[in-house]
Amino acid sequence: MSERFAKLVSSAEVLLPELPWPRDFEKDTFLKPDFTSLDVLTFAGSGIPAGINIPNYDDIRQSEGFKNVSLGNVLAVAYATQKEKLTFLEEEDKDAYIKWKGPSFEVQVGLHELLGHGSGKLFVQDDQGKFNFDQNTLINPETGEKVTSWYRGNETWDSRFSTIASSYEECRAECVGLYLCLNKLALSIFGHEDQDAEDVVYINWLNMVRAGLLGLEFYTSESSSWRQAHMQARFVILRVLLEAGEGLVRLEEVAGADGRPDARITLDRTKIRTVGKTAIQRFLCKLQVLKATADVAGGRALYDGYSAVTDSGSHNFLRLRDTVLLRKEDRKMFVQANTRVQGEAVELVEYEGSVAGLICSFTERFQEDAEQLEADLLELSKRDSPCWCH
Numbered sequence: 001m002s003e004r005f006a007k008l009v010s011s012a013e014v015l016l017p018e019l020p021w022p023r024d025f026e027k028d029t030f031l032k033p034d035f036t037s038l039d040v041l042t043f044a045g046s047g048i049p050a051g052i053n054i055p056n057y058d059d060i061r062q063s064e065g066f067k068n069v070s071l072g073n074v075l076a077v078a079y080a081t082q083k084e085k086l087t088f089l090e091e092e093d094k095d096a097y098i099k100w101k102g103p104s105f106e107v108q109v110g111l112h113e114l115l116g117h118g119s120g121k122l123f124v125q126d127d128q129g130k131f132n133f134d135q136n137t138l139i140n141p142e143t144g145e146k147v148t149s150w151y152r153g154n155e156t157w158d159s160r161f162s163t164i165a166s167s168y169e170e171c172r173a174e175c176v177g178l179y180l181c182l183n184k185l186a187l188s189i190f191g192h193e194d195q196d197a198e199d200v201v202y203i204n205w206l207n208m209v210r211a212g213l214l215g216l217e218f219y220t221s222e223s224s225s226w227r228q229a230h231m232q233a234r235f236v237i238l239r240v241l242l243e244a245g246e247g248l249v250r251l252e253e254v255a256g257a258d259g260r261p262d263a264r265i266t267l268d269r270t271k272i273r274t275v276g277k278t279a280i281q282r283f284l285c286k287l288q289v290l291k292a293t294a295d296v297a298g299g300r301a302l303y304d305g306y307s308a309v310t311d312s313g314s315h316n317f318l319r320l321r322d323t324v325l326l327r328k329e330d331r332k333m334f335v336q337a338n339t340r341v342q343g344e345a346v347e348l349v350e351y352e353g354s355v356a357g358l359i360c361s362f363t364e365r366f367q368e369d370a371e372q373l374e375a376d377l378l379e380l381s382k383r384d385s386p387c388w389c390h
Helices: 002-010 012-018 058-063 072-078 091-116 157-180 184-189 194-218 229-243 269-292 296-307 317-326 355-365 367-387
Strands: 034-038 051-054 067-071 249-255 261-267 338-342 345-349
Touching: 002 012, 002 034, 002 091, 002 184, 012 091, 012 157, 012 184, 051 091, 067 072, 067 091, 072 091, 091 157, 091 184, 091 194, 157 194, 157 229, 157 269, 157 296, 184 194, 194 229, 194 249, 194 261, 194 269, 194 317, 229 249, 229 269, 229 296, 249 317, 261 317, 269 296, 338 355, 355 367
Parallel strands: 034 067
Antiparallel strands: 051 067, 249 261, 338 345
């Protein structure tokens, strides 16, 4: 995987010009990121990421570059799904989804992390008044007029766009992945040709619209707020593709086999390269232009508009949120191995895939301060107990 991703980075000069914004809106020089795929023995925390992109400061990415690590064996198990647990898909899509989910996600992760977060220029006037663009000639492709706003002095992407910055940027990177996965070169780098390549594209797009629906789990209706940046981003993309019309994406509420509320989402694969590509092309260009020009008002209006979860319009997303929660798959629990030194050798200690195995794995991982750890955990559980459902 490291080799494939390195090849993707070396192809950046060919792939980046394919992105749907003018050359002036792309970085002057693509700063090639360092990429490594790792298999991790243990990731001892409350959550295990599938990939890590550092640093998360866009101003540093602009001038210095960034590094990316993919946790290959986490990817392999985190996104594995049994057919009977696959929600919201038509039966005829499920086998293809299971077969191509892993390969398509690898393509999406590579394009998202390396070319998504790695692309796009920010227009800046520094403290000395120097511009990193020609303010007299640069045209905003959305308005057809000269660019009138930019970042000044010590302003950054995060300081200007504040609460929407993280999700907005994840949405931009996801859109780059969807858009560039249609490119034959990008697909061939990952070893996909002909019909296999078309299947990878279809499942990647299908997975994105399904993820947009599943993302409703992370929306809190009481405060009208999102709790997870990536999930909000995928919901926004679902809204964009639904809005594209022409039968590209269909989302309908149905009754499940158990008689309770359910939903079905379908994607017309024959319209991905026409209706779908055009919709993502336009939206991605808007995202980049608003970001590049520090147009906070325009960016907020666009992103908050698509992020809104309401019961009005063509889809009742508040009711669909209840359905998503009803059909929610249990959260995966990762039972991880430990190591211990036996004489001159290091021994791998594995545990059974159960709650007991999970607890045993944790307690043996922190043997030196086991008593204090147990006391701390008990105290935390007492503090949290008023929130538990009885």
